Amino acid sequence: MREQKGILGNIDWVMVGMYTMLVFMGWLNIYSAVYNENHKSILDFSQSYGKQLIWIASSALLAVFIMAIDPKFFSQFAFGIYGFFLFMLLVVLVSGKTTYGSKSWFEIGGFGLQPSEFAKFATNLALAKFLSSNDIHIKEQKTKLYAILILLIPALLILLQNDTGSAIVFVVFILVLYREGLSGNILIFGLIIGVLFVLALLVNQFILSGIVLALALIFIFFIRKNRRGIITISVFLVLTIGFIFVVDYSFNHILQDHQRERINVLLGKEIDLKGAGYNVNQSKIAIGSGGFIGKGFLNGTQTKFNFVPEQSTDFIFCTVGEEWGFIGSLVVVGLMMGLLIRIIFVAERQRSPFSRIYGYGVASILFMHIMVNIGMALGLLPVIGIPLPFFSYGGSSLWSFTILLFIFIKQDSYRLNLL
């Protein structure tokens, strides 16, 4: 207890401020997106914007509550919390409510709760706890295996709920593992896989295999004296061609029709502006028509007249783009990026590995959501329904992002108290 500045003095107000701004801007945009002539008051609790205010207020309470808890609570009970939410994921599979084809909701008094949202911070806690334990070395196969299991179990349960979008988010923990010492090759490998995946969908698998084979033969020609090199390349060649065919097969036989359509639309293979491409097209129209300074608050015609479906949740960024223009979009993207970078810097100043790893997890989860959500609204990524952190309408997501972030802020505020 060397620096008795009290809790408030050690709180990172930069993060709190950015959080507050994003939540407030999100609320205004939700108001605009579901604006209703008959319920003009932003405080009308029968409307989404009124309800969102309740979520905001309760999130504020949650934040205060978290700040009041003993910081050791989260590291001590990390696995317990993790276990609890895994259990909830199982329960929701059995008795949840089905919305938009996903069985992922509990309905409690008119409000829906989505355990998959909370599973993210729980998993983050568990991963941080596991990786920060003494005598854990990320290079060891056993450690890698456990870490992947921690991530895979909730991801699979969420996948079983038919909520692919939320499950995909767990991929992002690779960034955390990388920071903690996992080989950098994993990122390059991921990048290659990604490029190959897209190519496999765009180009006929036989032609693509032919090209890969030709490239491999050229390499082999140059290193023809190096036997080991030849073997390595040959193994890679077989794996690559196998991967191409697996992707092609899974795409055509395992993916569901709507998923296949979404990807086809994104790749430009299918132009169906009334079907799968409708949302994205309308979203691009909304954002594109905003121009430099936007159409002004409540003046977006795309927004106001419901041309973009799901606009208060998955497509909330359209409202920003249409009504606030390039300037407004820049501010939002800038704030989000600012928050991510701030979290990374704050994570790096932590003395406890648990806090640092947890911080990286927070930044990664937020990053994944931002990338997928805005990427989708801009027509860069397929339509995957996950919320934009702090912006999208919805209690579960706002609560879970609030909890996610404030646990980190709490940990950070105590960093000086640790030895």
Add this chain to the structure above:
Amino acid sequence: MKTTYNSRKYVVITIFLVVGFIFIARLFFLQIIDNSYVLSANKNALRFVTNYPARGLIYDRNNKLLVYNEAVYDLMVVPRQVKTFDTTELCNLVGITKEDLIFKLQKAREYSPYAASIFEKQISKENYGYLQEKLYKYNGFYVQSRTLRKYPLSIAGHALGYIGEVGNEVTDSYYKPGDYIGMSGLEKYYEPILRGKKGSKILMVDVFNREKGSFHNGIYDTVAIAGEALHSTLDADIQAYGELLMKNKIGSIVAIEPSSGEILSMVSSPTYDPNLLVGRVRGVNYNLLLKDPSKPLFDRALMAVYPPGSIFKIIQSLIALEEGVITERSAFPCDKSLLGCHNHPNATDLKSAIKMSCNPYFYQVFRRVIQHGLANDRFQDSELGLNLWNDKALSFGLGQRLNVDIPNLKKGRIPDALYYDKIYGHRGWAFSTIYSLSIGQGEMGIIPLQMANIAAIFANRGYYYTPHFVKSIGNNKTINPEFLKKNLTKVSDKYFQVVADAMYEVVNEPGGTASQARIDSIIVCGKTGTAQNPHGEDHSIFIAFAPRVNPKIAIAVYIENAGFGGVWAAPIASLIIEKYLTKRIKRKDLEERMLNAKLSSKH
């Protein structure tokens, strides 16, 4: 030590920033470089609606309404916005077959997938009522109200004209396909005044195509400005009466107020009810009228170039007097070897010759006009004489398109030397070739309006105002100054009186050819004509003005194939004069006989 990896934060931050940069680049492209999204958003949410102004009303000279507007509704479609809908129900609501529906949608799509086009025209008020209740179910459809012309008195179809949809020939960008434009008559001539000015309105619509108010509170909207009313010179009463009298007769009546040139009535028979050429029935009726062998759409008053027959003798008289080749006391015997004539005493002076309409007399008169003795060669003499004659005849508003405020009227023809040179060669003709002109036959042709104008010239004793249909436009009482200009003939005023006196005698003295035009209370002055016609019986012609002093009406009646001018045309003209000046008809027997006469089958 795990801390050795802390430089990896830069890799992670770089990944974040790369994504952020991609987003900003993409936003820059979508929002600033590519303008097409603004258009797409507008196509989505804005509907450009035309506010059609009410077309100007048309009144008669006594403020009786001749043309007004009635609201109808056009069902519009924006093909791009159409979503699947209950086709059977829509067919029933509009009253069309499914094939029609498919065809109409296809046509609209071909015109433009984004712009509105008319799906079904002129839906009646009651159908509109049903339709409007259900319209919310049909994305891409909406109703636009329009107006149709209505003619409460069902008269004056030819003068008023009709409106129709603009065709490809209209290049004025004011009009869009489907807009209405005046196609004939006053509707065409006064189109720029009657049409008013279209307004436009930008409405916002939501994803269900429901109207959501005006765009930017209507700052881009313009109001429609209603067309101005026309106060026409027509007198509804005598127009209706003339149409009635001309039933079962082929021909025309034109009546003019001599002191102003205002056209009181213009009848072309057979005529049609202008209400037939309105709305959904227009196409069918138009084709029926077009195929009718009696050509009801043909406006004989303006388009039929007739030989004037004996009525032209009054102009011959004036030209001869002006040229000094006769005096009012000149006498010529009725020498039937020169030209056929009816049996009558020899004319002892000009007046009696006009009264009895002696053909040989006017043969002599016209010979003196043509063979002036200006040249020794008789061919050259005729050429010089004819051109002098032509010059004076034209000054009576003949052989030229009068500047009447109506489209499409014929010039008629008053031949000159050049005309005959073309037929017979230079110096290939002389008086002996053209003598039929002396009695208003031969190569000359006059439209009924010009005949009425001749009557007006005699009523005025030497001048005319260009005949016109419109007294004033809108609330300001201004009149086209062109119509206030006196047009003088090239004959001195002093010669008119004697001919006008002769016209008095034609009607009012024993032996006159138009005794049937006599009215007890009104002194009518006129001249009959009976024009020979190679295709059948003679045309019956009469022109007149009344009263003798300070004339109020000048009239021409032309009835095809009806025989003597005095028998049919004169009494009909006098009935109209009586009606116009006394507002009632005393001569019921005459009226009865004229109304019942069926002359259109005679040949």
